[in-house]
Ligand SMILES: Nc1ncnc2c1ncn2[C@@H]1O[C@H](COP(=O)(O)OP(=O)(O)OP(=O)(O)O)[C@@H](O)[C@H]1O
């Protein structure tokens with residue numbers, strides 16, 4: 040048996056606790072900020088000034104060594120093109136905003152904490168709904184086989200062939216952005232994984248003696264499926280679900296990043312990355328880095344934890360992606 | 361004096377106190393723990409014993425194919441053709457494998473590579489050891505395939521393993537084994553997964569090939585029926601050691617180790633070939649936690665106090681018949 | 691073999707039909723297409739004439755037939771935004787996506803397969819650890835974030851490559867790595883686990899017993915067998931590379947189909963969007979078909995089934 044993955048479990052607990060207790064933990068309101076607090080760097084970074092040349096407009100190569108005339112005039116009304124002037128590149132960080140602030144002066148730490156809450160809600164609902172649909176489809180396909188089964192497998196094929204993200208985007212854009220639409224779309228993504236897994240298990244379990252016995256003794260099909268077969272698939276399903284949560288979080292953040300996620304100003308990790316990315320070239324790295332790290336740490340932990348679960352509960356699943 | 365030198369030169373393979381251990385998380389598994397035997401030219405030595413007693417590990421050690429790690433040959437000598445192959449380099453060893461000592465593995469269904477044609481696989485075995493032109497390699501490959509009685513060998517060389525039956529595949533494996541005319545052929549339960557008639561054909565084939573080429577065979581099996589048919593001498597293995605060793609007649613007529621007796625007693629009395637037959641009370645001790653004394657003590661009907669204290673020394677029952685049991689010679 | 695390919699072909703065709711049906715339904719659900727073409731100044735007469743031209747006066751099944759007929763001839767109507775045939779726009783943008791996808795695919799193979807083999811052969815070594823790290827990051831880091839971080843580091847801070855667009859040859863490096871990493875990770879895991887199984891197999895033991903050197907055993911006997919699972923996966927990879935291109939092309943402002951789709955989407959240019967979706971599906975289906983053929987080539991059990 041492998042050692043318990045303590046670090047991933049610890050990190051996952053952090054995310055879950057942050058999600059559940061966000062209002063009590065977060066130091067600031069995640070959706071409100073003062074414009075004068077915008078782009079404050081993380082607490083540990085000192086402010087920085089630099090001598091820059093004033094130019095008419097910035098090209099990519101100038102960034103870092105020049106400022107535009109427009110910006111320069113705000114600091115010194117006598118500035119002219121070609122002047123050298125001392126400019127604040129970044130203000131100093133403050134302990135008030137541990138991870139800094141974004142372009143609207145909102146606290147990045149608080150937003151990351153609330154982001155955990157969004158990810159948590161979406162994962163739970165998607166897994167509950169999408170997982171149940173997949174499980175039922177898998178049970179039915181595995182049990183009845185034949186046409187039903189063939190149809191299900193074709194659906195899975197089609198799912199692979201369609202750029203589902205695009206379909207999702209179309210849905211979100213035509214029907215409007217809302218949590219429910221996003222969950223629906225995410226369910227479309229994940230049900231086949233559950234269906235395939237359960238189907239495979241049912242195909243094996245349905246020839247077991249205790250199943251035949253139940254059939255002979257006149258149990259209804261639904262009863263056999265849910266009382267006799269379904270429990271046999273639970274170990275595997277736990278593993279699949281754990282690994283699938285990671286995928287849901289990645290997908291949700293991708294949708295948010297493309298502008299079709301949870302509507303603003305609600306802080307979702309994906310949209311935070313997207314909002315911050317224009318400012319990256321200007322040296323504002325913290326607004327994109329921290330939410331991205333949050334996604335990555337969560338998903339890494341889920342994958343490591345899932346791998347461990349798989350090895351412990353069900354070594355047969357080693358091949359599973 | 362004269363006779364003893366004759367016997368000396370007759371021995372093609374001499375194994376002395378071979379020990380192969382595996383390091384696992386439960387401890388050191390002593391899969392082979394001090395085995396010695398001789399193999400003479402043209403003879404067949406049977407090795408029998410329950411599952412897990414270390415038969416396959418012994419054979420893999422002879423081929424130097426123990427996976428390292430976790431395994432290692434910790435001591436002993438394997439003298440083949442006057443050379444101790446425990447000591448030779450890996451490069452030397454790959455020249456010896458297949459040419460002087462060859463192996464036919466347990467499972468014919470999975471021992472051929474599914475993505476190469478059987479012609480390719482036989483030719484490869486020849487090409488590795490003989491520097492001859494391609495045409496000749498091909499004709500040699502056809503020769504050996506004919507030798508193992510593959511019908512229409514010319515057309516079957518292009519076939520892939522999945523297109524052949526289990527019996528045919530096992531013949532191909534046999535063809536690979538004899539393709540370079542080795543001195544020693546190790547057959548590790550080559551027939552367990554074949555049905556009875558095919559099994560009989562295959563065994564006859566091995567016998568015929570042996571007669572033609574003076575090949576020495578080590579035959580590993582669970583099956584005393586096969587031992588009686590195929591072997592000249594038998595070594596009975598238990599928990600990593602040889603507990604009794606003698607001619608087939610000695611072992612059958614005068615089994616001297618209680619384990620051998622129990623094995624023979626558990627053979628159904630129809631003298632037909634039967635698979636998987638041992639059913640002796642109890643389990644062998646785990647190989648990572650062997651007792652100080654005799655490993656069979658806990659299952660032995662005639663166990664004595666002494667058996668649990670000290671491993672029995674090898675006692676001679678008669679000329680060429682030895683057993684490791686304190687009861688012998690009492 | 692022929693039977694196998696024929697079956698694959700029919701399945702690919704069914705998939706394509708189903709996708710077209712889904713797209714058709716979605717285009718009708720999302721509203722009357724005349725709203726996109728006509729503005730408030732159009733008369734009722736214009737409205738009706740347009741309906742006739744587009745076949746909207748006919749029952750739905752006939753409309754779908756018309757849609758299919760057009761699709762077969764490569765006619766997806768006019769792009770609203772660009773006021774020229776959708777096909778023209780798509781063909782213009784396709785090469786950039788094919789290039790990016792191709793380079794990313796090669797990257798994922800070049801990283802994933804050798805690293806997977808080495809991880810399996812030298813299990814527990816630093817190579818294996820490196821492999822695990824590459825796989826874990828690839829599997830867990832959101833591609834858009836990975837891309838942004840790489841832009842920040844390699845383009846903004848170090849200035850080694852352009853931050854976006856498709857200019858010099860080196861502008862493809864970052865997008866291709868971003869797009870390919872996830873699949874490099876997937877290939878790595880697949881090859882590693884397949885290789886471990888293969889190395890454990892009886893036929894490898896027999897090859898060694900023949901006297902084949904351990905190097906040749908790995909490169910010749912094990913490699914080809916270990917290629918089978920990742921090859922089965924390649925179909926999925928190629929399909930998902932298409933999806934990935936949406937994100938990556940957006941991050942890197944890469945002028946391909948992915949970005950075109952997003953542009954069309956936010957401009958409500960549905961005909962164009964339809965065209966892109968169908969093109970994506972077509973790309974996926976043909977790639978999957980090629981993979982099936984390759985698969986049969988590597989595995990004789992399929993070739994001669
Ligand atoms: N790679 C390995 N790592 C650890 N232990 C091993 C390894 N290979 C073999 N063993 C141990 O060595 C012992 C002997 O195995 P071996 O395969 O030689 O048995 P056998 O006598 O051939 O059995 P069978 O009749 O079932 O083939 C077993 O207990 C097994 O657990």
Ligand SMILES: [Mg+2]
Pocket residue numbers: 415416417466548
């Ligand atoms: Mg064995």
